[in-house]
Amino acid sequence: MSKPVTSLASRVADQLRDQLTLGELLPGQRLSEEAQAQRMAVSRNTLREAFRMLTNDGLLVHEANRGVFVATPSLDAIIDIYRVRRCIEIPVLKAAHPHHPAVARMAAAVEAGRRCKDQEDWRGVGNANMDFHAAIVDLADSPRLTAFYGNLSAELRLVFVALGTARWLHMPYIEMNSAILKQLQNDTGHAAADLLETYLAQSERTVLAAFSDCNRN
Missing domain, CATH: 1.20.120.530 (GntR ligand-binding domain-like)
Known part of the structure; x- marks a missing residue:
């Protein structure tokens, strides 16, 4: 059986997860969609999908009309x-x-x-x-x-x-x-x-x- 192809959004999510694990992103930090997309050389649609994945994992938080933030632990x-x-x-x-x-x-x-x-x-x-x-x-x-x-x-x-x-x-x-x-x-x-x-x-x-x-x- 062949391995499933990893989507670009999944790879971007993995890169962001690595940044969190290495302490490069801070709790409560707002992630600029435009700046992050440019930094990672991906489309904003791809980045939004990666953000969605990490939000589902509890690592990011989406706030209506404010944007996406790194989660703060409880x-x-x-x-x-x-x-x-x-x-x-x-x-x-x-x-x-x-x-x-x-x-x-x-x-x-x-x-x-x-x-x-x-x-x-x-x-x-x-x-x-x-x-x-x-x-x-x-x-x-x-x-x-x-x-x-x-x-x-x-x-x-x-x-x-x-x-x-x-x-x-x-x-x-x-x-x-x-x-x-x-x-x-x-x-x-x-x-x-x-x-x-x-x-x-x-x-x-x-x-x-x-x-x-x-x-x-």
Whole structure:
């Protein structure tokens, strides 16, 4: 069976999703249809279709007579994102093979995070962290799961961008990622999954506390 042809609008939506995941678009930012179409060298009709796709995914918001805006995360959304992450990442890690090709990508992400930390490039640290967890999901060898997690990663990055200070959000997890990787490489996926569960619980508490503080100020 031949692969379905990916539409231009889908590819544009993927590019915008990548920009969200990399922290290049900000929560609440208005996206100019004209400027974005010129920047991406596509027609406005194609861009509108891509906007529609991302609006359906909850990453963009269309406001009548105002335009299209990057979504702003809510407390309920953050809780649900972490709930879904636990449902996906932990079982995948438990069942993972230590010599799967994605393990090398996990290792590369850990090293990239360390390099960015040394350069005090906290956005780069965040990108490396996103790459690490995307590689965990790729251990499942499921294109559908990978695509779904890509959308979740974009939502999660909006949360981090909304909180502003990236250093304290990402730095503690560089070595936690390294510890998870080491357990997996030693063929102890269950131990790696236990570490990841602790990681996600700590990260969720930190993010929720920071989000609550931001909304009180």
